[in-house]
Amino acid sequence: MDIRNLSTFIQVAELGSFTKAARKLGYSQSTVSFQIRQLEEELQVSLFDRINHTILLTEKGREVLDYAHRMHRLTMEMKNSMREERRVTGHVRLGMADSLCSSLLREGFGGFREQFPGINLKIITAGTGEMFRLLNHNEVDAILTLDDPVHNREYRIVCEEKEEVYFVAGSGSGGFREEPVSMETVMAYPFILTEKGMSYRRLLDEELARRSLELTPVLEIGSTDVICRMVEQGLGISFLPDYVVGRLVEQGRIRRLNVKGFSVQVWKQLIYHRDKWVFPAMEAVLRYCAEREFQNCFAIQSGKEGGRVQEGS
Numbered sequence: 505m506d507i508r509n510l511s512t513f514i515q516v517a518e519l520g521s522f523t524k525a526a527r528k529l530g531y532s533q534s535t536v537s538f539q540i541r542q543l544e545e546e547l548q549v550s551l552f553d554r555i556n557h558t559i560l561l562t563e564k565g566r567e568v569l570d571y572a573h574r575m576h577r578l579t580m581e582m583k584n585s586m587r588e589e590r591r592v593t594g595h596v597r598l599g600m601a602d603s604l605c606s607s608l609l610r611e612g613f614g615g616f617r618e619q620f621p622g623i624n625l626k627i628i629t630a631g632t633g634e635m636f637r638l639l640n641h642n643e644v645d646a647i648l649t650l651d652d653p654v655h656n657r658e659y660r661i662v663c664e665e666k667e668e669v670y671f672v673a674g675s676g677s678g679g680f681r682e683e684p685v686s687m688e689t690v691m692a693y694p695f696i697l698t699e700k701g702m703s704y705r706r707l708l709d710e711e712l713a714r715r716s717l718e719l720t721p722v723l724e725i726g727s728t729d730v731i732c733r734m735v736e737q738g739l740g741i742s743f744l745p746d747y748v749v750g751r752l753v754e755q756g757r758i759r760r761l762n763v764k765g766f767s768v769q770v771w772k773q774l775i776y777h778r779d780k781w782v783f784p785a786m787e788a789v790l791r792y793c794a795e796r797e798f799q800n801c802f803a804i805q806s807g808k809e810g811g812r813v814q815e816g817s
Contacts, residue, residue: 505546507579510572512539513551517561517569518642518779543568569779577781584784593622594785598793599635600627600648601703602726604772607747608648608796616792623785629726631702639777645786646776648793650745651703653771662774662790663798667745669704669768671761672753674738684764687715694740695721696731704770708743711768732758745770747797772797 515525516536526533544551551565561569600608605627628644632651638644639659646662653664671690673680680689698705712718722740725731728748735742736757752758774793776782782790 506539506542507575509539509543509546510575512536513543514569514572514576515642516540516552516559517565517572520559520641522559573779573781580781580783591622592620592784592788594783595624595626596646596786596789597626597628597644598646598648598789599630599638599644601632601635601650602629603698603703603728603745603748604648604650604797605629606727606729608793612792612796616788620785620788623788625789639775642777642780645780646774646790646793648797649703649773649775650770652707654773654775658778659775660778660780662776663794664771664773665798667747667770667772669707669743669745669770670749671741671743671763671766672735672749672758673741673761674736675756675759677738677741677759680759680761683762685761686764687717687766690741690761690763691717691719695719696723696725696734696740696742697721698728698731699724699726702726704743704745704768707768707770711766743768747772774798 512525512529512531515528516522519525519528522533522536522540525531526536529536540551547564547568549564549568550562551568552559553562628638630638632649635644635647635649636654639647650667655661671685673693697708700706700709709718723734728744731742731744732749732752734740736752741761749758749760753760774790774797776786776790780786
């Protein structure tokens with residue numbers, strides 16, 4: 505059996521398209537079609553239902569895909585074990601919430617680059633829904649989310665952690681001398697927020713809507729660093745998770761507001777698809793994300809069993 509045919513089959517199955525698979529592999533579409541036809545003839549099964557230019561895996565196709573992943577994994581393990589060169593190289597695509605970028609890349613990324621100079625990391629910022637679309641279409645290797653918790657058998661959760669989200673103001677801001685602060689007092693101030701519909705901003709809007717309240721921010725921007733600087737200068741208040749403001753609170757530059765009867769929590773999760781082969785460069789990036797972003801993380805094993813980062817218990 506030609507391993508290349510199996511690799512092509514995996515790409516077609518994951519991307520849901522002969523055209524996209526051909527583009528990714530650098531083949532012509534006719535070559536991809538020929539390789540899939542060869543595999544079907546060899547196995548004497550139909551791997552895809554082809555209906556109105558749409559392809560879907562047949563029941564046998566899903567079974568073959570599982571075998572193909574295992575054979576691909578074993579092939580990669582054999583190649584890795586035979587290499588005299590142990591330098592980890594590769595391209596890794598990480599989807600993540602925009603507000604997580606600063607904490608991920610601050611300080612420690614230089615050390616990661618020194619340790620793994622052969623890894624090229626591409627960060628794609630998106631909302632939670634778009635991140636899962638990219639993950640499901642193999643357009644990113646893993647995602648780092650900040651939203652409601654997601655638990656689905658289609659995905660492997662490497663790490664997850666609950667985050668409190670607070671209203672915050674500059675340490676010198678007046679009007680908040682007595683706590684807890686009433687919701688009416690908070691709503692009277694100008695707000696500087698992340699974009700509408702994005703993770704904890706969406707949760708804030710939903711909670712306000714339940715109270716028949718609505719706010720119009722004076723500024724919406726993706727960069728939490730910019731928001732924190734503006735809040736520190738007293739230009740407005742914001743609504744941010746503890747991992748963003750914790751350091752500034754400790755330094756006395758920003759203060760958390762204790763708002764009466766208002767509490768919102770989000771979950772930070774590092775996730776990849778259950779069918780994804782965790783290649784060495786991807787494993788290194790997952791380890792870096794786990795160490796940088798999570799206080800208590802599941803153990804990450806290189807584990808040749810399953811060829812994936814394994815969750816701890």
